[in-house]
Amino acid sequence: MLKQSPTICIFFFLHQQTIHWFTCTCNYINKQATLTNMKFLAASLLAFPLVFTVWFIFRHPITTDRAEFAQARVFPSANIQSVSGDISSQEIGMTQHKLLGGLLAPGFDEKSCLSRYHSVSYRKMSRYMPSSHLLSKLRSYEDLHRQCGPHTKSYNETLKQIKAGNTVASSTECNYIVWISFSGLGNRMLTLASAFLYALLTNRVLLVDRGKDMADLFCEPFPDMSWLLPLDFPITNQFESFNQNSPSCYGKMLKNNIITKESKPSFLYLHLVHDYQDHDKMFFCDQDQTFLKRVPWLIMKTNNYFVPSLFLILSFEKELSKLFPEKETVFHHLGRYLFHPTNQVWGLIIRYYQAYLAKADERIGIQVRVFDTGKGPFPYVMDQIVACALNSKLLPKLSMKESGITPLRNQRSKAILVTSLDSGYYENLSNMYWEHPTVTGEVISFFQPSHEEYQQTEKKNHNRKAWAEMFLLSLTDVLVTSSWSTFGYVAQGLAGSKAWILYKPENRSAPNPPCRIAMSMEPCFHAPPFYDCKAKKGIDTGLVVPHVRHCEDMSWGLKLVGADNHLQQ
Numbered sequence: 001m002l003k004q005s006p007t008i009c010i011f012f013f014l015h016q017q018t019i020h021w022f023t024c025t026c027n028y029i030n031k032q033a034t035l036t037n038m039k040f041l042a043a044s045l046l047a048f049p050l051v052f053t054v055w056f057i058f059r060h061p062i063t064t065d066r067a068e069f070a071q072a073r074v075f076p077s078a079n080i081q082s083v084s085g086d087i088s089s090q091e092i093g094m095t096q097h098k099l100l101g102g103l104l105a106p107g108f109d110e111k112s113c114l115s116r117y118h119s120v121s122y123r124k125m126s127r128y129m130p131s132s133h134l135l136s137k138l139r140s141y142e143d144l145h146r147q148c149g150p151h152t153k154s155y156n157e158t159l160k161q162i163k164a165g166n167t168v169a170s171s172t173e174c175n176y177i178v179w180i181s182f183s184g185l186g187n188r189m190l191t192l193a194s195a196f197l198y199a200l201l202t203n204r205v206l207l208v209d210r211g212k213d214m215a216d217l218f219c220e221p222f223p224d225m226s227w228l229l230p231l232d233f234p235i236t237n238q239f240e241s242f243n244q245n246s247p248s249c250y251g252k253m254l255k256n257n258i259i260t261k262e263s264k265p266s267f268l269y270l271h272l273v274h275d276y277q278d279h280d281k282m283f284f285c286d287q288d289q290t291f292l293k294r295v296p297w298l299i300m301k302t303n304n305y306f307v308p309s310l311f312l313i314l315s316f317e318k319e320l321s322k323l324f325p326e327k328e329t330v331f332h333h334l335g336r337y338l339f340h341p342t343n344q345v346w347g348l349i350i351r352y353y354q355a356y357l358a359k360a361d362e363r364i365g366i367q368v369r370v371f372d373t374g375k376g377p378f379p380y381v382m383d384q385i386v387a388c389a390l391n392s393k394l395l396p397k398l399s400m401k402e403s404g405i406t407p408l409r410n411q412r413s414k415a416i417l418v419t420s421l422d423s424g425y426y427e428n429l430s431n432m433y434w435e436h437p438t439v440t441g442e443v444i445s446f447f448q449p450s451h452e453e454y455q456q457t458e459k460k461n462h463n464r465k466a467w468a469e470m471f472l473l474s475l476t477d478v479l480v481t482s483s484w485s486t487f488g489y490v491a492q493g494l495a496g497s498k499a500w501i502l503y504k505p506e507n508r509s510a511p512n513p514p515c516r517i518a519m520s521m522e523p524c525f526h527a528p529p530f531y532d533c534k535a536k537k538g539i540d541t542g543l544v545v546p547h548v549r550h551c552e553d554m555s556w557g558l559k560l561v562g563a564d565n566h567l568q569q
Ligand SMILES: *[C@@H]1O[C@H](CO)[C@@H](O)[C@H](O)[C@H]1NC(C)=O
Pocket: 151, 152, 153, 156
């Protein structure tokens, strides 16, 4: 029997952390293969993911680009099968890989949020490992969230404080930071990650105002306990009207000298929106953080990635350097920990990916966001995109010979994913590469999932597609993004790669040079404070520490950079 069986040989060829695998059928499988043969074949195929898992665990901490690339290629088929239920996840094993190096907690129900454990099959493996301190912090945060989450005994107790009025009688077991859903989707993801980091640093529990569509877009990130603020939270109806003049606004209270050493408000509103005033910015001072510790409910509204300024608060410094020894990985790790597309959004992502991107040899994402007024596409933006793509060799040059038909050599294919509110850039690029052959003979195809003409902040389907597009961009091998684009920041952060940033066009002309590679993959804080809390005077906060610098796409913004970029201009 055995002699007649088809022999399935799986060779693993490990060489400098690069895995090559070949499946070879040494004998042709006869059409009338016996049942035994088929069983043997099935068993061999099932064994492959197991062997792979073992291999992976052994090599885990050391990764290189080439290994990542091989992984990205190998895993999809295995996990797509598990989506359809052919091979259950137990058989594949809860590998470190699937849990993003321990970032994600195991044990979530997979079906209710397929993206959580399956996104790893579509994205290149990260070259950045989360620190063990971050991992233990996340696990202890999850415990805290379980203990203090919505409608727990502690939550109910703390909530009584708000209902009872203005003064906290005794210190509470649990303290909270409530994040108000505010602004466009890209901004919301950046602010939510910022609020979560603040929660980690201050041992607060993060609760999320669901706004119009938060629950529709994101899975629950914490095990066993929701992160959504309960609908019966007493002051939700005030969220929309909260601003820097609200009586419960911390900055306003400071300004009016209402805050004293004895004050113990049960809740405070923190106004960290771009239009905030000097008193609101005191949030970023040590002594104010000391005061805020005794307030059980902090309610925050912001449209900015304020993480870089947390790195300038002395009392957070030590903990932050333990959590993030690699400074530029904050959003990369926290974003992948927090943001899992719901099944509806995941469907949009994988269907698009499989239809248009999966088969290409290389995927490039181009995110175009234009802030100039008037109707696009703008010729100077078009010129800038083309110049950037050609200079950085992301796209091959075109051959302008009349009869240009390049011989069928080097049939590499590149899929270019264009995202923009406008379809003009996509149409122009695809026309260029339709009308002329490439000098390299590469096959270039362009895709644009949607073009909504203008940004609609709180519409359900619009945001599902926007989230799907951000995620798709994060699955590409190389990214080109517009300056100031929060959409682009999210994509590069999740991808864990530095994007080519298109400089912001000034005076309606294409900038020269058109683009540069980002100093770090971190988002830019667009409205940072410029204040020295100790000296009580204005300073340039981009010059205080080497890892917080001005952004390449906004001269007054701040961003975190890794050690390799401390000396660069
Ligand atoms: C907390 O209060 C809610 C109602 O507001 C109640 O349903 C729930 O059982 C309470 N939780 C505990 C642990 O008592």
